[in-house]
Amino acid sequence: MKIDRRCFLSLAGGLVAGHLLSPVPWKVTDDLSIWTQNWPWTPVPETGPVTWKNTTCTMCPGGCGIKVRIIKDRVIKIEGREDHPVNRGSLCPLGYASIQYLYGPSRVKSPMKRIGERGSGNYEPITWEEAITEVSGKLGDLRKSGKSHTVACISGSDKGTIPHLFKRFLEAYGSPNFIRTPSAKDAHETAAYLAQGKKAQNVGFDLENAGYIVSFGCGLLDGCGSPGYQFSSYSRFDKDHTLVQVEPRLSNTAAKAKKWMPAKPGTDGALALGMAHVIIKKGLYNRNFIENHSFGFEDWTDDDGNIHMGFKGLVKGYTPSMVSEITGLAAGQIESLATDFARAQHPVAVCGYNECTVSSDIDKTLAVHALNALVGNINQPGGMIVFSDPEYNLPEVEKDQIASDGTAKPRADRAGTAEYPQTRYLLNMLPETIMGANGNDLPIEALLVTDANPVYTMEDNETAQEAFARIPFIVNFSSFMDETAQFADIILPDHHFLEGFRDVPAPDGVGKPVTSLSAPVVKPLYNTRNTGDVIISIAKSLGGTIDASFPWNNYEAFLKQAYNDQYTDLSRSGYVVSADKPAPWESAFANERGKYEFYPTMRHTAGNDDKSKLPDFRQVDIPGDKTNDALVLIPYKSPRIASGAIANPPFMTKTIDADMLKHERLFIQVNPETAGKLNLKQGDAAVVKTPSGEATVLVDLFEGIMPGIIAMPAGLGHTAYSKFIAGKGVNVNALLKPVFDPTFGLNKAWGIRASLQKA
């Protein structure tokens, strides 16, 4: 048959018409539209009944109450708890994003044993029994060979029952080395001890009732201290509230303050003394407090008849014009600041609580505490509040000879020794001690790390890492694969805070004695265990008096006994506020005179002259060469970057501004004037060099930073966790270096000299 044109067209037409009449094309179109929109790899979250459970966030020491939205057994969302006394509904981004840690890739899912090099992250899973046998075997051997004092514990906190269990364990085991990581608490509790006589007190600021806040560089709105508490206090500020921020960089806090006073960095102490000068000169101080509840305000005579200079005598020299020269602020500004402060309702001066610059300058802290004392605002509404930790109802630790001998040995970090008798913890000293020892006689043979990430957070980071590498046995209790976990020989992962019990007493900087409870809202997802349970298990397997010191079957039983009759309230409402009113002046001061000592007679000093006892302004000589390193590098805190032991979850990294991070490169803030001198433009790559190290960064021109100062955000440059934070930016701790106070051993450095050059 011949196919001609007519036949072809009929056939083609027939085919088309036939197809159109058949369901095929319609079916194909329909399926296509379904296929293109129904992608099996796009998840369809399962629905179910919704429940809300209350608990406490432990991602930072802030202790905020949270409510958790749960659908079936899935945690969907975290929100701030409106009825919690700390945060009253406010919550920081880290709190909101912490569900990403619960389900995220950096969880340690079972006990792990290192099989590769330190820091390589090569681990194999082991059982809990194997892990506990291994740890207690190692600790048992050390104890038998008389080296129990070479075991140390580094903890992010010394408050609450988990740190208490570690302290108890070391005591029964025979080691004095419980070490808390450095923070602003060091300076605050030391200053409170020197002026008020009680050791290990919590110093908080009643920001919610304060009317006039002078913040000496506190990142109140930059995520330091207890962000939830500070934000919620700030959210209630009205036009009658004043916040004055003293710091050389226009931080988020400074941007929101009524007044930003860019004093030269490291001169806060002089400003506080200058304010005291004006307040005393104008007679604006609280006469009742000064006359009846303080000591050492005026010159005084000791029992031997020697006349000593008082606080008033000290600040006489700190005239506004002299302080103006030191701080770079106008004399008139200083004078009006002091006057406004003293005349305001509920004035309070705060310092410290800037978690990135762990500067613990005792003089500055004493001077700031003294300002609060001058206006009679200690333990008053809206003032500086000093209170003790909750007391636990626990039996005495049983000690054998080894334990008694071991705990009597000097601490490896030199805190509390003849050198630094008034300091409790000195982690910054540890690397030096370890590096100075010879291989057979290491001061630390085994290290337990809990709630801390010292391999990342310690300044002079390279030396710290070398020191940690020399420690033969490291056990880490982290829930996440952080930098310190990567150094560990054994990882004994704790639950995520949504999975386990834990008490949270005395949140950082909060002006009231709140203790909260973190209770499980979901079942543990992985093969993890509460650190409290693990410590009890280790103690039990060590046997003898150590076992006898831990007569509890599990952590929950221990927690219940510790809180005794308070536990019911704690578990029912999720928090307890131990005392409604802070101690009145009559009973607040525990020193010999029962008074606030402007002249801290107990203060351990090198010399015995009055000026070294009094909180005189002493310029801290930060590391570096003044001529070659013309600039000064300071770290800064951003509320969008978690800079403590815990790194940013992906949600927070997503919020980081384009002027802070570009791919893996970090921006360093430079004043355009400084940049002009160095021939640097916006976005230029540059090398920043300090005595500790160097790094390549990008230049961000920011008018809000003092010329000559350069600033880098803290909390980046991680090497562990997951690809969502690792390898981004530079760890500022690697560029910093501590400066030790000669009599307290605390780190006084607020920055470091640096140079910046086009790369």
Added chain:
Amino acid sequence: MQKIPSHTKARHYGMVIDLDKCTGCATCMVACYSENNVSFRDDESVKLLSINWIQVYKLTNGKPFPDTEVCYLPQPCMQCDGKDFGHPPCVSVCPAVATDFDSPTGIVSQITTRCFGCRYCMAACPYHSRKFNWWDPVWPADMQNYLSPDVSPRMRGVIEKCTFCYHRFQQARQKAYAEGNPEDIGEDDYQTACTQACPSGAITFGDLDDPAHEVYKLKNNRYAFRLLERLGTNPSVYYLSTRKWVHRACDNYLENEEPAAFANKQA
């Protein structure tokens, strides 16, 4: 313009953001990610590719140290009403009816399964409020477990944007119906996630037309203004700032022209 069904009370939801209060902490952004199943990637530093329903911008007054000032500006979808209550710039250009103006609430919807990714709306939006999914979302490890069933996760090739947490409105409405009072959706019954999350209390949300709502008072504040107001997009998001330079930064003013809030003051 849609006809409003007679049995439904017409509302006009809107937001007032106090820029003098905002600290730039980005809690609103994180709360929004968590509420609305917003995806994330390992590198989010290129902001044009980053998906955010609310984004906090940083403004500076440009003055040298120490007179520098910084202001943070959180920017969700402006939920524009358009000139005649019903024609926002994005709705007019959408060929797929994937985005529409909801007259009963004044909210601009986004139905991602209808969207075929032409991105006309992205071009039409003067506020960069619309974000395109260049990649399929990936939730590593067990992170899929935290996804909320209230908001569908999006796929590659579609636009997404802030919906004023419309699912929360739906829940509030359901609750009101269940309680036998369909008209009774109170101010507290329906709040967006960012409003609730703002730890500084800078964001207020409610019915702009209801005198009992806080936003009604605030939008009539002397210092209230809207972004690029003179484009005629008629946004439902108002800002408050007592600082003139902030007003200037938020619209295109001529050199010697005064922002509205400050122009009358002199007269």
